[in-house]
Amino acid sequence: MNSENNITPDPSKVFPAPSTKGITLIKPTITRPDIEVGDFSYFADTDFEKHVTHHYDWIGDKLIIGKFCQIGKGVEFVMNGANHRMNTATTFPFYIMEGWEQQAPELSQLPLKGDTVVGNDVWIGEGVTILPGVHIGDGAIIGKNSTVADDIPPYSIAVGNPAFVTKERFDKDMIDLLEELKWWDRDITEIKALLPLLSSPDIDDVRCRLKILLGKPLEFKATILQNEGMDAAYVEVPFDILGLFGKGRLPVCATFDSVPYEGQMVRMGSPRHILGIPKAIRTRIGKDFGDTVTVTFTQRGEQKATASTLVLKPQPGRKKEGRAEGDLKVKFYPRVEDDSVLKFAVIIARTTKGKWVLCRHEDRTTLEFPGGHREEGESILDTAKRELREETGARAYTIQPLCAYSVTGKNSVNEGGEETFGMLYRAVISSFGKTHSEIEEVLQLDELPDNWTYPQIQPLLLEKYREITQQ
Numbered sequence: 001m002n003s004e005n006n007i008t009p010d011p012s013k014v015f016p017a018p019s020t021k022g023i024t025l026i027k028p029t030i031t032r033p034d035i036e037v038g039d040f041s042y043f044a045d046t047d048f049e050k051h052v053t054h055h056y057d058w059i060g061d062k063l064i065i066g067k068f069c070q071i072g073k074g075v076e077f078v079m080n081g082a083n084h085r086m087n088t089a090t091t092f093p094f095y096i097m098e099g100w101e102q103q104a105p106e107l108s109q110l111p112l113k114g115d116t117v118v119g120n121d122v123w124i125g126e127g128v129t130i131l132p133g134v135h136i137g138d139g140a141i142i143g144k145n146s147t148v149a150d151d152i153p154p155y156s157i158a159v160g161n162p163a164f165v166t167k168e169r170f171d172k173d174m175i176d177l178l179e180e181l182k183w184w185d186r187d188i189t190e191i192k193a194l195l196p197l198l199s200s201p202d203i204d205d206v207r208c209r210l211k212i213l214l215g216k217p218l219e220f221k222a223t224i225l226q227n228e229g230m231d232a233a234y235v236e237v238p239f240d241i242l243g244l245f246g247k248g249r250l251p252v253c254a255t256f257d258s259v260p261y262e263g264q265m266v267r268m269g270s271p272r273h274i275l276g277i278p279k280a281i282r283t284r285i286g287k288d289f290g291d292t293v294t295v296t297f298t299q300r301g302e303q304k305a306t307a308s309t310l311v312l313k314p315q316p317g318r319k320k321e322g323r324a325e326g327d328l329k330v331k332f333y334p335r336v337e338d339d340s341v342l343k344f345a346v347i348i349a350r351t352t353k354g355k356w357v358l359c360r361h362e363d364r365t366t367l368e369f370p371g372g373h374r375e376e377g378e379s380i381l382d383t384a385k386r387e388l389r390e391e392t393g394a395r396a397y398t399i400q401p402l403c404a405y406s407v408t409g410k411n412s413v414n415e416g417g418e419e420t421f422g423m424l425y426r427a428v429i430s431s432f433g434k435t436h437s438e439i440e441e442v443l444q445l446d447e448l449p450d451n452w453t454y455p456q457i458q459p460l461l462l463e464k465y466r467e468i469t470q471q
Contacts, residue, residue, distance in 0.1 A: 011025065014028050022044055025040065026048045032052075035052060036062060036065070037065045045073045045075075051074075051076050053082065054081035056079075064117045066118060067120045068120055070122070072126035075130070083112065083113070117135045119154065122136055122140050122141075125142055125143050125146070135151045139169065141157045143159030148163045154179060177210040181214065183198060197210075212299070215298065218296065220294075221293070221294050221295070223291070224288060224292075228432070231393075231434055233282060236272045248266075249264055250265040250266075251300040255296045255297075256295055257285040261278070261281055266443060267447065330461075343373065343420055345425060347387065357370070357427075359391045367453065393442060401423055401424070401426075402464070405461065407419070
């Protein structure tokens, strides 16, 4: 095993493993134009061309071998020149012998079977004989001393004389993924990054990671579950989302029984991630709590995964909340002299079990604390209570003011950028009913997100909440 990590694999070296002189890379040893071999395919012997027999220039057939093939000692490739005519009274080739003066037949009259083609990443055992015109698919395995007379499909295992397929190495879905991946055509850096994946015996995990890498949806069936007595539904995700994507919270493009939906997979104190199912989706698919639904999903809002980001991605640390960036400034006040300047109410709410209560607007994929504008004739406390009920479905709760705050700078709710004031509240919710607003999803979370709707404001409100409440 090579421990010199800074050495780059070189396809032009005859001996790729200095400690094992019995292995030679084939491509650098080839002198004939009618033999084509891909990079890094090796022969557990020497003088490969001597093991290609009956290969005559005038016939014009080729031996084509892909990349990263492993060819055992004593393997022989028999080319078309070995075939004799069998549709005549004699099979003896008088036309190649001196003195018989027989005219050679046209090539079209000979039993030629075309080029012999071996795919990529094919393992051919010792003493195998491969007859003319055979095509062996990518990833196939040929057992020791077999004679291959017919084509062998990709990723199948064949043994015997004549060789026959004993089984497929993987199911069709996995084979299709590997054929699309074509890892052997990637550059050395990418292949190195893929090695943990290519060498893993956990095929289910490999399947998931290949689908992510190739931009294909993952799919599962799940039972629709009810969220703690609320008219809110979700499914549990049977994949290790953190391990696969390196994220505790994953924005996704999903489907429920083929109906599209954009949402987020989150952890809510359960062993697995969950994905909420809005009531509108349940109505469209005609299913409710206890029914089984087929779910597909892909990661949303990310560039296509690469080998290095997929396989070698480190687990991320928790982001720290910082001060507001850009031109936005947030200030806090213990009190205000004129209550009428308070135009907004924001409520940082938790359940009696300590879960954070957050909302997702129907037009957004980000999360936010419940809250909103003060309506005419309302006290700011009435605004806070109304927004809490409408946006979370809170039915029984306690609420108390913490402090006033202001935001200066242009944002989505303040085009002028002047200083605007609001009141920050704390609430504890003991029971929930239905929501009555544009909120698409209400989440109860053990951990707070990092995909805020107002990332320059909400983390600072949370920081002040923790400072005052010591939570």
